[in-house]
Amino acid sequence: MGPLFNFAFAVIVALFAGVMSAIIFRHVLVPFYYWAKKIPENQRKYSGDRLERIAKTVGVIISITIIAFIIFGFVRMFQLESDYWKSKGFDEFYRMPLEYPYEMLLVSGDNLSELCEWPNEPTLGHKSIIMNIAKYHKEGKFVVGEIQPDSVRNSLSGNHAVIWFIFNCSTGRYKFIQNKDEYLNELLAQGIKTEPQLKTFKEFYWGESED
Numbered sequence: 001m002g003p004l005f006n007f008a009f010a011v012i013v014a015l016f017a018g019v020m021s022a023i024i025f026r027h028v029l030v031p032f033y034y035w036a037k038k039i040p041e042n043q044r045k046y047s048g049d050r051l052e053r054i055a056k057t058v059g060v061i062i063s064i065t066i067i068a069f070i071i072f073g074f075v076r077m078f079q080l081e082s083d084y085w086k087s088k089g090f091d092e093f094y095r096m097p098l099e100y101p102y103e104m105l106l107v108s109g110d111n112l113s114e115l116c117e118w119p120n121e122p123t124l125g126h127k128s129i130i131m132n133i134a135k136y137h138k139e140g141k142f143v144v145g146e147i148q149p150d151s152v153r154n155s156l157s158g159n160h161a162v163i164w165f166i167f168n169c170s171t172g173r174y175k176f177i178q179n180k181d182e183y184l185n186e187l188l189a190q191g192i193k194t195e196p197q198l199k200t201f202k203e204f205y206w207g208e209s210e211d
Contacts, residue, residue, distance in 0.1 A: 010070045018063025026055035084118050094205060098138055099169035102129070106201040113201040115143065115167060130165055130174060135198035142190055143167040145198055147176075166190065 030051060034044055041047070085097055092108040101118040105126060112134060117127040136145030144166050164183040167174040177183045184195060 007070070007074055011067055014063050014066035014070060017066055018059040018061075021062045022055040022059030025058045026051060030055075094201070096201070096204060098143055099141065102143070102167075102169050102172075104133070104136070104143075104201060104204075106205070111200065111202070112148065117172075129172075130167065133165075133201075135200050137196035137198050139192055139196055141168060141170045142192065143169060144187065144192070144196055 034041075084100055084103070087095060087097075094106045094108065096104045097118075098104060098115070103116055103118050103126070104113050105116050106113040112132045113136070114128050114133060115130040115136075117129060119126055130147065132148040134146045134148060136143055138144075144164065147163050147165055162180075164177045164180075165174055166177065166183075166186055175186065177186060187193075187195065
């Protein structure tokens with residue numbers, strides 16, 4: 001479901017909340033107040049059409065307030081996503097967007113990149129997911145690549161020359177694989193029929209080869 005559907009649904013919920021607020025105000029809160037204060041009906045300041053108009057005003061104010069917050073939230077969300085695609089990095093970091101909200105980061109002077117999650121707020125740090133990535137490739141919703149064995153702690157045992165990973169940008173799930181045949185079979189199971197040509201971050205970012 002796209003953002004327009006979500007926005008329309010949120011507005012409908014806001015309008016419903018306004019209507020319910022008006023009904024509760026008109027038929028619950030005000031009558032309860034008069035009942036609690038033991039004010040007789042002929043002495044009640046707000047009743048009949050006047051009370052009806054006030055209840056409608058309350059409902060409209062609540063609906064408008066909620067819709068304003070919804071609009072602010074959606075504007076903020078689109079702004080963050082726009083920054084996600086535009087940003088090339090910050091301070092000593094270089095970055096490449098993969099598929100929102102995931103990105104590849106490289107520290108200046110380093111050769112190994114890391115797959116991170118773009119923060120929802122600029123004040124929050126980037127959440128590291130897979131570190132020490134030597135080479136990678138993105139195909140569809142998948143990011144596949146090679147990492148240094150030291151980065152996979154408490155997950156794999158033994159000293160292996162190459163460890164592969166497969167990351168799903170749609171679900172945020174990933175898998176580490178030790179065996180080349182298992183890696184190729186997993187790619188095939190995900191619809192990647194040929195072995196991708198992996199590149200370093202520098203090759204993607206600057207077209208710079210390590211060779």
